Amino acid sequence: MTDETNAASSAKEDKKEPLEPVPATAAKDYVWTGPDGATINYTATAEMVPVREDDGTLIGHMFMLSQVSDASDKSDRPVTFCWNGGPGGASYMVNIGGMGAVRVKTDGMAHLTGVGEVEDNPDTLLPSSDLVFIDAFGTGYSHIAPGFDAKKVWGVDGDGDAFTRGIIAWLTEHKRFNSPIYLYGESYGTMRNAVVYRLLGEHGIGVTGVVEQSTILDYAPTLSGNDAYYMGMVPVYAATANYFGKAGKGVDQYEWYNKAFDFVNSTLAGALILGDELPADRMDEIAGQMSELIGLPKDFIKAKGLRIELDTFRKTLLADEGKTTGRYDTRFTTFGYPDVQGDNEFFAGEDPSYDAINAAYLDVYMKMLGDIGFKGYANYEGLSMKVNESWNWNHQARARWARRRHRTSRSTSPRLCAATPRAASCSSVASTTPPRRTGTCATTWASCSCRRRSRTASNTMCIPTATCCTATRWRLRPPAPNSRRSTRSATSSERLADR
Known part of the structure; x- marks a missing residue:
């Protein structure tokens, strides 16, 4: 290599952006008080956990926020690893909006304004288990190492492998291998549960239990045209219509929900299977029964062939009041959505139940991390559409086992x-x-x-x-x-x- 080449290479190296420093670990002691006055002393720790491949190559640093009881004997105290879904969602929602030691104080279905208030969470899992909330790579504060291909971890298998390695790293650092281990996932996180459960087992780490919130292990029923989707949504529509007084007035919401379930099993399922062979008079009769349950006009339901999409229902139920319902939680409402504003795909992403809480939740979460003393990166990626749109949905079952078995048998x-x-x-x-x-x-x-x-x-x-x-x-x-x-x-x- 010539001197000129060396000089050019050095100049190129000098122009490279310096690596962003990894935020330092921070911890602080707190006291949780339950509704019955019981208290738990715990330590909240925010840290960037290095995750590596088998050969030591750095994949990146996973941000984890743990809440660990200060009890001296932790020999049989469980550890529950928690995450949201997306894919592309960070874990702050399932923390301060779900299972964490503190939560954002809400006011029914009202949209939160300004700075959110914090209170001890009466529904936290802390009395039963220590908690570790993990941000997926590309979300929250979890950063992929410079030069590492993000595509390797933005997919069903790569993501599961990264979480498995992150969990093992945390267990090693905190000396908790002897603790019962639980996995808690929400939405796509329930699918991640299945992959991580398998991979942890392949690493010789047993999982005591798995908690699935908003379970989705098979996306096929959610695709348009799949009759399982249309059948499964009817009880949700019925419960929503009952809440707004559009159907089943005076009837207990659970009773109305169960009635819709019975209707699907005994009547709607067979009708959808018949398709165009369903007699016209029978179609009219079933549409009338369905209208009574979900609050939409009978003729409208007939025109849709007894198949109502979620976004169609959200737009239609309260249209006469100039409102549309939420997606995650259909009890929330916002202004009606005129079709001239854009296509249905855009509308599908507009959710008043998310808008009502997200800003306040993220604000409180950032303040909580600051109180612990953690100084993160400039931006906390609460929901990354880049990760979501780059996701590799392919899954190779038992891939690691197959490779190991092949190497052993050769x-x-x-x-x-x-x-x-x-x-x-x-x-x-x-x-x-x-x-x-x-x-x-x-x-x-x-x-x-x-x-x-x-x-x-x-x-x-x-x-x-x-x-x-x-x-x-x-x-x-x-x-x-x-x-x-x-x-x-x-x-x-x-x-x-x-x-």
């Missing part, structure tokens, strides 16, 4: 794998015909370094070790070139006997 037994574009390449395959059921050594196939075994039949097969095969080992035979079988999954009799 030295003990030969197995076939397909050299397909989705598999690692075979370095030098000397034959295009895999070994058949013989007792000879597959020496011409011994130089492969495949990392993954495909279940699809392929003409190019290889074994990852030089171990000799036995007559009982190989049962998979290649299909004829360009045959129909080459494009389908191998049958049970064609698969490897690798157990």
Whole structure:
């Protein structure tokens, strides 16, 4: 390298922005007082926990706020790790708006104005468990390390892996491996629960329990056109209509809700399955029953084919009053939304139940962190649409287990794998015909370094070790070139006997 090149490189390095310092850990002692006068002394700690890959590469720093009892004996005291969903949501909502030691004081369905007031939370989990609230990477104060690819953690599997590593790091730092562990997730956080639960187990860490709030483990029923969605929403519509006096006046809200459930199971489900074969008179009858339950006009329901979208319901129920209802909590209202303001997708993101509390909640949360003594970054990302829109929804079940099992077995037994574009390449395959059921050594196939075994039949097969095969080992035979079988999954009799 020439002196000029070195000088240019040094100049380029000098122009790089300096790395932002990681905020220092801060802690403060507090006392929680319950509605019965009982008290708990606890320590609130705000910290940036380093999260690393197996080789030590820094993924980033996860912001965690813990509330830990000062009890001297913590041998059997649980630790509950809590988070919101999104994906793209930070954990402040489930903290001061849910399970944390303090909460923002609310006033029914009124929109909070100005600075929010704080009070001890009578519904906190603190009497039963220590609490750790975690911000996902790209949200809150959790920052991804410079140079690390954010796409690796902005997805179902990468996110679950990052949270698993973060939890292990916290348990290590605070010496709590012997404590019962619980996971608490809200909305998308319930799906994260499932992934983290699995990955913690693969790391040898048992989870005592999982709490699911606003559970969603399958997004398919939420897609337009899925009849399970339309059936599932009717009880929600009925409860909302009952609250506003549009249906079931004088009837207990739970009784009305259960009545709607019974209607869905006994009547609506069968009608939706029939589709266009539903007789007109039966359609009219069911639309009338549904109108009585959810407060929308019968003809309107008929025109929609008994299928009412949430945003359609929100726009329509209180239209005669010039109002629209909330999304997260349909009891909240705001001004009616004229269609001329934009498309339905924009309206779907407008939620008075979120607007009513968000500013006050975030304001209180920032003040709480300041009181602890934590000085974070310039911006706390409460809800990141960048993370949400970049999310990788693909999930490879048991991926880590499969890789570990394959690595472990390579030295003990030969197995076939397909050299397909989705598999690692075979370095030098000397034959295009895999070994058949013989007792000879597959020496011409011994130089492969495949990392993954495909279940699809392929003409190019290889074994990852030089171990000799036995007559009982190989049962998979290649299909004829360009045959129909080459494009389908191998049958049970064609698969490897690798157990």
